[in-house]
Amino acid sequence: MDKIIVKARAKVNLSLDVLGTREDGYHEMQMVNHSIELHDTLTFEACDEEVNLTSNIKGIPLDEKNLVIKAMRKLQTYADIDKGIKIHLVKRIPYKAGLAGGSSDAAATLKGLNTLWHLGLTRQELLEIGAAIGADVPYCLMGGTALVEGIGEKIIPLPPIKKLYVVVVKPNVNISTPWAFRALDHHVIQKRPDIPGVIRSLEAEDYTELRQAMGNVFEPLVAAKFLEVNDIKHGLLDHGAAASIMTGSGPTVIGYFPLKAEAWNVWKMFSKKYRMCFLSETY
Structure with missing residues (x-):
């Protein structure tokens, strides 16, 4: 070889x-x-x-x-x-x-x-x-x-996540991970994710509970600085995403869809505005 x-x-x-x-x-x-x-x-x-x-x-x-x-x-x-x-x-x-x-x-x-x-x-x-x-x-x-x-x-x-289709949207900004951690160090975290609830909801395929339990402590900080993060998240949810979250230290936002056709339609809509917009699926 x-x-x-x-x-x-x-x-x-x-x-x-x-x-x-x-x-x-x-x-x-x-x-x-x-x-x-x-x-x-x-x-x-x-x-x-x-x-x-x-x-x-x-x-x-x-x-x-x-x-x-x-x-x-x-x-x-x-x-x-x-x-x-x-x-x-x-x-x-x-x-x-x-x-x-x-x-x-x-x-x-x-x-x-x-x-x-x-x-x-x-x-x-x-x-x-x-x-x-x-x-x-x-x-x-x-x-x-x-x-x-x-x-x-x-x-x-953990047990493999059920196959879901994901719309990946990155606004035209870059986030420095060191900046995100420094900002977090000077910030009082108001709400933490319910990680046991996330694991439980994945096992039960309960996306209502998942939506309530999931969270990212960096998301409020990044969204306060870059308003598009919240705009994208609410747009994904308003157009049928079962759940949505900013990933990592941002600024990319993920929307989860059980049906490929729904995800494709939302991806098509967001890709008109955002150059870095992808239709993918869980693996």
């Missing part, structure tokens, strides 16, 4: 809570995550010495600032190898959108190179390497529906 192609799926938060700040400065989190079909594609091709990252998107970093290269370097160090690689990254997941696109690319790199280079590293070893790259990387290595705690390293798989 000298070539492998790996999908890097976007991550969505069904709920996101920040419980406090630890002594090491990191934030203690509790989240319910799931994957969606929206994905980047990475092609890895073995070569002798060269390390080369290319992409379909102009302007993104192609050096160690890109988590793909960072993940590759971490893997090389861990496995004590020095091999060349050509990587082509096809980006579809929006940048700075709260969808963990960079972390998912890093996770795909660890999985892809573990296979291509015949390293034989265990999942636990990959999770340890991933945790040193970014908080979302361990979850992205696992994927699926999961309760995620700590700083992202504690992952408890």
Whole structure:
């Protein structure tokens, strides 16, 4: 095998809570995550010495600032190898959108190179390497529906979410995750998500309870600064979404639809206004 192609799926938060700040400065989190079909594609091709990252998107970093290269370097160090690689990254997941696109690319790199280079590293070893790259990387290595705690390293798989169609809408603004955490540190959280209720409603496929239980503590802060977030959320709900939430530190808003035809109609409407609007489904 000298070539492998790996999908890097976007991550969505069904709920996101920040419980406090630890002594090491990191934030203690509790989240319910799931994957969606929206994905980047990475092609890895073995070569002798060269390390080369290319992409379909102009302007993104192609050096160690890109988590793909960072993940590759971490893997090389861990496995004590020095091999060349050509990587082509096809980006579809929006940048700075709260969808963990960079972390998912890093996770795909660890999985892809573990296979291509015949390293034989265990999942636990990959999770340890991933945790040193970014908080979302361990979850992205696992994927699926999961309760995620700590700083992202504690992952408890949950039963797969029922197939739902999702409309993904990113307004034309970018959110810096450090800014979001700094803002949250100076903000009193008025309402926290009911995460046990979210898990219970998923198991029962009770979308009324899900809508009431889900929440994202970053959402009020981001929506106060960027009013479009609330406009998009209310627009999705008004047009039939069973539930809607801002994901990650924003600004992307997700709407969930049981029927594909409904989701398609809403996607068609929103895509007239928003360039980064996607029709996807749970995975």
